[in-house]
Amino acid sequence: MTKINLATKSHPPLDTSRVERLLSILERGGEYWNAWRAENPGEYIDLRGVSLFGRDLSLDGVNLADANLSDANLARVRLQRANLSAVYAVRAKFPGAHLENANLQGAFLHDCDFNLAHLGGADLRLADLSGSNLLLVACSGTNLRRASLSSADARDGSFAGSILAEADLSDALLMDADFTDANMTASNLTGASLVRAKLQGTTLDGSRVFGTSVWKTDLQDTRQENLVITPEDEVDIIVDKLQVAQFFYLILNNEEIRATLDTITSRAVLLLGRFTAERKQILDEVRSGLRRLGYIPLLFDFKKPRARNLTETVSTLAHLARFVIADITSPRSVPQELQAIVPHHPSLPVQPIIHSSESEWGMFADLRAYPWVLPLHRYESLEALVASLEEKVIGPAEAKVNEILRHRAG
């Protein structure tokens, strides 16, 4: 674990004489500045509004940690390996600046100009770059874990091989950007535009993709499992693959399109169960098994307060599914979900499963009375469930689907 200090947001009133004094020290070069800082560790570094553009200063390796650089102009300044950790730099200008391998962790860089800046290898963990311009920025090999690029404009930027895990990219303009081999696990891509972006070999697992634009996006070898297609204030609906995410959200929210679908051809399987840490492993294994067999697992996570009508959402997902697998071990919300589905969907087989150490809840017998609810499959262990998945879970569900189809045709 690494502790990252964040830029302070409270600053004393501007004292121009202090700024001028500090600027005169900085103008003597990085080495002199660093020696001075070592002797004056408690000094508030106020460089608000300074301009270092065109001064031919070499500030490689300079220590500007915790400085206030708001409205400063550092265009084209050489700041390679500089320590800019926890700087507060609102509206600062860094276009064309050389910040390779610089330390910008915890920096507050809201509304800044990084167009054409060189940030390769920089440490930007927990940096806030929201609202900044990063057109054609060179960001390859950077670490942007938990950074914010919310509403940033990074069109044509290069982030190849970078770490953007847990980063907030909501509403960011990322058209034509290069994320080849980047790690974007659990990032927030809500409303982001990835039109024509390169995501070859990128990992998107666990990202939130509500409203993400992926027209003509290069998704070759992109890892994209467990994508959350709903906004933060709604229950999580989880699918694999970006294009599928767009499709499902569209039909979830558009009755007319939904009505035109032939659900019999669907390969989606709705998975119901508890999402606690110990239960999640079971669901993950079932999902993997379904994927291997060419199905599209659909998850509905109830952990959040629901904004959308529960019955309507579950019912809509059920409408899209070929069949349902419901793990009723320690069920909590599952009875409620099944109650919303089973009585209203006679064409939808439901395969319940349960750990052999537990008993079904009392009212489950009522649901079993419906012919499309299949006999309960009891499993001894995770391994046993995986081994019997095709034969004891998917097989009976498929057989029931075919029986319903024959009944309809006949």
Added chain:
Amino acid sequence: MRIFDRLSGWLSSSRAPDPEPQPPPEPSSDPEAHRPILEYVKRVWAGEDPDPVFEKKSLTHDVEFDSLHLAELIFALSEDLEIPMERILQFLRTGIPGGGDQKLATLLERIVMLSKEFNSSDRFVLLSSGVVGDRAEVAPIVPPFDNVAFVVKFCGAIKSLKNQQGHDAPDITHVTITDDPGWPSDED
């Protein structure tokens, strides 16, 4: 648009035209006027159905609720929900440049300080009488905000501050994050 009456000068640059002159409301004499609204908000958050009749009530005329009660209500919420006061104060101070004022934040700061020695009734007397602070800080809440529904929404905004993380929360000075394999840690 103003929230408090003209004495508070909430936002002088964009005032709506004054409506027909009306007699100024009497200052509230109920130190606990915020309590029914606080209890109502908690019930609604717990899942109870909203009461449209109660929410339409006038803060000034029906509930005797003014800016001091609003500050007390926010203070009570911060205690109940364990929201750092620094976040609330920053939220209240972030006004429109040149337009807003900081009277509500100032009132809240005074309540925080007084709460160490005085209960809410005593604080009400001290602040509304001007023994502590400027009496003009306490003002009625004016239309269109003069209704319980406004306070319920305001409480929702205060509650959302609890979820602030990272740079958004002024009280958070550092964050511990997981290391990335292959990326040098600070100890390297």
